Amino acid sequence: MATPIATSHTDEINGVQGVGQGPQVISTSQSLEVIVGPLLNYRRMSNEQSGSPIWHGSVLIVTTPGQQNPKLTLSPAGAVDPSAEKASFNGVESRLFNGEKLYEDPDKAFWRFLIDVPFQQFESWWKYDIEGLAYVEEAKEDKPRAFAIPSISQSMRILFHSCNGFSVGTDVDAWSGPALWNDVLRMHEQKPFHVMLGGGDQIYNDGVRVDGPLKPWTAIGNPHKRREFPFGEKMRADCDEYYFKNYVRWYGQKPFSTANGQIPQVNIWDDHDIIDGFGSYTDRFMRCAVFRGIGGVAHKYYLLFQHHMAPPKSTFTTDAKHTKDLAVGGTADPVQIKDTFVMTGDMDDPSYMIGSKPGPYVEERSRSIYCQLGKHIAFCGIDARTERTRHQINYPDTYKMIFDRLNKEFSTNKDLKHLVLLLGVPIAYPRLQWLENILSSPIIGPIKFLNKRFGFAGGLFNQFDGSVDLLDDLDDHYTAHQHKHERRDLVHMLQTFSKTHSARVTILGGDVHLAAVGRFYSNPKLGIAPEKDHRYMPNVVSSAITNKPPPQAVANLLAKRNKIHHLDHDTDETLLEIFDRDPGHGDKTNSASNSATNGAATNGDIKKKTADANHATMPSRNYAIICESNAIPTASSSAPPPAAAAAPSTNGEAAPAQTSTPPDRKANMRKPIHVGEQGAGTEHPAANGLRPTGLCGAYGLDVTIRVEISPSDREGHTDGYGFSIPALEV
Known part of the structure; x- marks a missing residue:
């Protein structure tokens, strides 16, 4: 339960700077009211001077607003192989981790726990428990959760x-x-x-155009009017609510939710994490206000749910066009940060390789990933969606950055x-290519005309730019x-x-x-x-x-x-x-x-x-x-x-x-x-x-x-x- 408070939030939460004053409420509940979570992520390995490598990860929970300083306890829970000899944790004991607030508005708050554990000489279990956790939906039960890490000499499964x-x-x-x-x-x-590697489309947000706030826009028959349609604050707020609720529904659904709390994730995204075909429609259409707007909203929740990272201070709307410069340090939209707290100064984890400039349609920089998966395996996930157009997947500078990092890591670690x-x-x-040639050839023209005039072969054409629906998949x-x-x-x-x-x-x-x-x-x-x-x-x-x-x-x-x-x-x-x-x-x-x-x-x-x-x-x-x-x-x-x-x-x-x-x-x-x-x-x-x-x-x-x-x-x-x-x- 949350009640109003007289004083505002400070702009510093747990030592991390933030923008906005938050929703001006404080919870009076005796428990930590959780909407969805915990979600477990793997981030990277580090080799400490002591000689023992360290496993780094994070845990995310989404709560009602007004919660105060949640805490997580992490404990060694034994060897994966119960018959392992000399499975001693060498004095490693339970540790307490404080939550960091990434984002809060009048409906929800995102809290992250950055956790780390030392690799052992044996494959080991680690148990974590969040103090006072209680689900808003009473039907859900809170149980202690555990995850496994390989031994110091193993690679990850x-x-x-x-x-x-x-x-x-x-x-x-x-x-x-x-x-x-x-x-x-x-x-x-x-x-x-x-570890579980998510190769994109971890969630399908396409319903936003069928039964969500983009339905009136999608129904516009005139392509010019559809391109010129504004993406105002009301539509942004409605889309924001849709994407959030869709994430809560999907990430809170068993058995997927059970896996989320036990197997650390590493994710890249693809079009359905935004909307079907995003990036592969014609350039003139992709640059319309609605695509720019939903690209920003989808990116916000992609960062929060899938990467446990603070989102941008605000995203694009036609009501506050200066927000298009946020990726290069622009000013936040005061309407969007009203009654909202957003962590700022969230240091990017060294596992991320950040693009040098924003993408053409998602006005944020790409986020590719490098991390080590145990002793002998390195991992690289290329963000092939943020910079994508119909004629490009990634910028040349991005490839150079990625291979510079790979060469450095493999040269250092034999x-x-x-x-x-x-x-x-x-x-x-x-x-x-033979199918692409047919679908983009002049013989499709008469069918497209009949579709526009009479709805003929409606299932063959998408409702965005009028092209053959399969063509955007082939262009991908x-x-x-x-x-x-x-x-x-x-x-x-x-x-x-x-x-x-x-x-x-x-x-x-x-x-x-x-x-x-x-x-x-x-x-x-x-x-x-x-x-x-x-x-x-x-x-x-x-x-x-x-x-x-x-x-x-x-x-x-x-x-x-x-x-x-x-x-x-x-x-x-x-x-x-x-x-x-x-x-x-x-x-x-x-x-x-x-x-x-x-x-x-x-x-x-x-x-x-x-x-x-x-x-x-x-x-x-x-x-x-x-x-x-x-x-x-x-x-x-x-x-x-x-x-x-x-x-x-x-x-x-x-x-x-x-x-x-x-x-x-x-x-x-x-x-x-x-x-x-x-x-x-x-x-x-x-x-x-x-x-x-x-x-x-x-x-x-x-x-x-x-x-x-x-x-x-x-x-x-x-x-x-x-x-x-x-x-x-x-």
Whole structure:
């Protein structure tokens, strides 16, 4: 309960400067009234002079206004492996962390706890508890939460997901809601994830134009009037309320909310975090006031909910046009900061790589991410939405900044053997230029005219700029014709980086609502084995964890377009044929979570997902697991090493795997080309997703794509497809 107070808030909360006086209320409740949360984020590792690396993260809660100085207690909670010998925390005790207020207005407040823990010699659990936490909705219960971090000598076990929401018009109940998060939690219970990487579209805000405050604007038929429509303070406030409530609804919904409190997140964003197709419509239309306005509102809540960062002081409206300069230090709109507190001087975490200038439509600077995921894996997430236009994904200066940082980090830390690069959209993916040509050709003109006059083929055209609705999705692709030069340059920069530092690059991509595995590799005529090939870069495509997949015909068409493409004279690319059968079919399953006795559908209940000839694309909801393929067994290990594991060498490191034979010039490169790809699919040792395979050398990775068996199964049981990635031996 909050009551008015006579004196205003100071502009300094917990030693951090703020702008605005806040809502002038103070809570008289005996408990901490929480609307949504806690949300757990991973931020970075740091190596202290004492020699013990430190794990840094944050916890976010959203409360009613007027709360005072919330506190969080963080405690060691034992070893992940209960049989681990000498699992002592060496005097590490419970610690108390104070909350920092990021933002407060008359309806809500955002509080952040910056937490840190030392890595141990063993994989460890850490419990956190927020003092007096009580949910505004009485039906919710507060329980102590815990998260796991790897040992000082391990890399992190990674969960990768994307497209965590539903497109407008989807029958959510028919798709059992966010069912696959139940499967994520089952896998996490058996073997914990240390981090989950969100590849974009963590939330779908498209409803803002269908049943939200943009509905009257969307309904305007005249394109000129729609472009000139103002984005005043009333519309901004209505959109602000819509985005906030949509975040609360989605981030407070189980089982996703349960995962949010147990598995630390690292996120980049994509168009649906703003609105469908943002950045890929025509430039003249993208620069209209409404797009500029919702870009600012979406960015505000993206920072708060997904990055636990203070937002800008105010965002663009046509009532206060000077706010367009906020990204370069402009003055805050006094209307927006009335009865509102916004933290200022929030120091950017060193894991962020901030663009040198604002984006063209989101008038803020891009926010790419670098952090270390344990001993041997580095992570880079490129913000490929803030700077995006129809003809550009990122500024050249942004690429330079990112690769300068990568070169610096890998030159300094020789323990790093692998770079996991996160892009919102796949980069090794079948070309669809022929479809782009058809949809943008003159033959579409008469149909477009009939659509404008009589509504003919209404589902084919979007209600923003009148273009073919599918075209903005195709324009998003790296393989779109207008992005092909930028795509090639990025791959060449990655090849140079990989060769310079003898580091394998694995690319993660989402967006396309199906699963696939693309690979770049040296042209077979060069006679280079993949283990020694700096051009070998797999692209794990995992999408969507929640949204419905495309029709089977689309997946089959993409598989037919799975040609051997030539990026340049020395580099080829194609999809790996990893899907040996549909999920849930066959006499043998490797699913750790698939059990008919636990409610999974039986084979007779499962509809066929792909054509018999399609082994390259899987139109079914999915997520991916990435982890080191070599976990050196110890006397305390709870599970024996798999039969395929490489034997440890005398110095305790796993022996390198045997180098594959260079691929034959006439070989079908859609098939496995090295030992880690042999048997790729449901029979591969990595398909289970729980035990290291021991394949691909000391620093190889195992990849598992967990694919939904039946959308009618509300428990979200999955089947696994696996392959392994070799370390680079240059």
